[in-house]
Amino acid sequence: MTTENLPQPDAEPIYQARNLVKIYRRGPQPVTAVSDVTLDIRSGQRLGIVGESGSGKSTLIRMLAALSRPTSGEIRFAGESIVGRTEAELAWLRRGVQLVFQDPRSSLDPRMRVADIIAEPLRSKIWRGSQRPDPQARVTELMRQVGLDPTDARRYPHQFSGGQRQRIAIARALAPSPKVLIADEAVSALDVSVRAQVLNLMTDLVTQHGLTLVFVSHDLAVVRHLCDTIMVMQHGRVVESGAAARVYADPQHPYTQQLLASVPRLPRTN
Amino acid sequence: MSELLRVADLSVRFGRSRNWAVRDVDLVIAPGERLGLIGESGSGKSVTALAIIGLLADTAHVRGSIRWHNRELVGMPDIEYSTLRGRQLSMVFQEPMTALDPTMLTGRQVAEVLRLHQGAPSGRARPRVLEMLGKVGIDDPERVADSFPHELSGGQRQRVLIAMALINTPDLLIADEPTTALDVTVQARVLAELRSGLAEAGSALLFISHDLAVVSQMCDRIAVMRDGRIVEQGSLTEVLRAPKDPYTAGLIATANLDAVAPGERLPVLEDFYDH
Structure with missing residues (x-):
């Protein structure tokens, strides 16, 4: 399947972030995790954010998801500001933006059955005053979509493999039919052979549902496969961004070049 | 050909389970050789490694033979094993935060390995510890030696473990997914430092990973493991081609x-x- 349906450049951005700064003041020295980041994410775009631990990429997406409040700067989602809103005022954002984390072993509650994990976003207060989908039918539908057997819905997370657990996390994220899926190192903890299956699944789901994808990773090769745009972060700043094919084939910034050179590759044998 | 390690018909199962986690494994490592053991999670790679270094849980049943310098390791009393471990045979684990003692300065942990096997008094161990930390790519050995593990980055912690494992110039280093938890840039540096550390110590390597691309940068020969068995082994280029x-x-x-x-x-x- 090819995905050449790139969004129109003049389409209204679903996310607009301006001059984002995040400073942590917990220790003796304030730490600037994100320093003056400005970005637009168009509807249907697949944006890859690349950088190593401490580059600010996770802090940035936490602010986009309104899980962390910027020290300064502005974020608009679907035209409305999300900074400084109360949780009750953010219900539309919570439905519209969902996250998948690196390690499904710690992001899934081990005492909950898979059906309850997947349906949990449907039982949340974010549905107050709006039509809530039927959880049971939705769980069956979602499990099929991510390649799990719906008859396993009564099982617990530890009864599944790492790749299957990540499928559970993806099903849960898709439950409220979000517009934006944010994935933070979603395949980094998986075996290389399982990684391919989960990447194929994400490619299919993003296409089928017309999702906007924000995919955070330290691995440029994974991001190049999944995303149409790449943004490279270092020390809280964006050092390079552009079309994925261009950044991968012709990286301009020395740090991007270093990231690319560090990707482990098989030696050529023919 | 001289042999360092010969594993023959090794099988391991745990407790009352009838399933063998490792079945009929044969492996040979020559002095200075680098063997990659590759397979997915649960394929039996780590159990094989723990059997070789004698760190299997008490519930393990081991069948077969592990010969080290022509001495049988299967059934060796722990008191004898412990004189080999950390000196002739050492190991680096995936998660350095759990492999290091969180309450002890890292320099003292590295020195302890030296003292245990070579009896060096603590004061005299320090220059050797700092030298070793420098060799595995730590820029400021003094500061790192005087830090607790939680004060270091993931890459630095893994370098400390490698320094501990190589300080007694072992004949064989077993590295179990040593860079899997690291960023790609840090991984590339740690692998390079591991290569030069091994070359200097003259140690052989058993490198365990699920990532064939990483293994291919470290090893001349690979063994592929699935469901507890070795399904294929040979030279890296041959197997890849x-x-x-x-x-x-x-x-x-x-x-x-x-x-x-x-x-x-x-x-x-x-x-x-x-x-």
Whole structure:
């Protein structure tokens, strides 16, 4: 399947972030995790954010998801500001933006059955005053979509493999039919052979549902496969961004070049 | 050919389970040789490694033979084993935060390995510890030696473990997914430092990973493990060029993200089996 349906450049951005700064003041020295980041994410775009631990990429997406409040700067989602809103005022954002984390072993509650994990976003207060989908039918539908057997819905997370657990996390994220899926190192903890299956699944789901994808990773090769745009972060700043094919084939910034050179590759044998 | 380690017909099972976690494994490592053991989670790689270094849980049942310098390790009393471990045979684990003692300065932990086996008094161990930390790529050995593990980055912690493992110039280093938890840039540096550390110590290597691309940068020979068995082994170039087992062919294909156009379906293991 090819995905050449790139969004129109003049389409209204679903996310607009301006001059984002995040400073942590917990220790003796304030730490600037994100320093003056400005970005637009168009509807249907697949944006890859690349950088190593401490580059600010996770802090940035936490602010986009309104899980962390910027020290300064502005974020608009679907035209409305999300900074400084109360949780009750953010219900539309919570439905519209969902996250998948690196390690499904710690992001899934081990005492909950898979059906309850997947349906949990449907039982949340974010549905107050709006039509809530039927959880049971939705769980069956979602499990099929991510390649799990719906008859396993009564099982617990530890009864599944790492790749299957990540499928559970993806099903849960898709439950409220979000517009934006944010994935933070979603395949980094998986075996290389399982990684391919989960990447194929994400490619299919993003296409089928017309999702906007924000995919955070330290691995440029994974991001190049999944995303149409790449943004490279270092020390809280964006050092390079552009079309994925261009950044991968012709990286301009020395740090991007270093990231690319560090990707482990098989030696050529023919 | 001289041999350092010969594993023959090794099988391991745990407790009352009838399933063998490791079945009929044969491996040979010559002095200075680097063997990669590759397979997915649960394939038995780590159990094989723990059997070799004698750190299996008490509930393990071991069958077969592990010969080290022509001495049998299977059934060796722990008191004898402990004179080999950390001196002739050492190991680096995936998660350095759990492998290091969180309450002890890292320099003292490295010195302890030296003292245990060479009886060096603590004061005299320090210059050797600092030298070793420098050799594995730590820029400021003094500061790192005087830090607790939680004050260091993941890459630095893994370097401390490598320094501990190599300080007694072991004949064999077993590295179990040593860079899996690290960023790609840090991984590339740690692998380079591991290579030069091994060369200097003259140590052989058993490198365990699920990532064929990483193994290919470290090893001359590889063994492929699946469901507790070795399905294929040979020289790296030979196995990569002409894999004999469909599982190996699948691992090679999934390791090659660059070979697939963006957005196209990636090959998966199942593609390599006839249904």
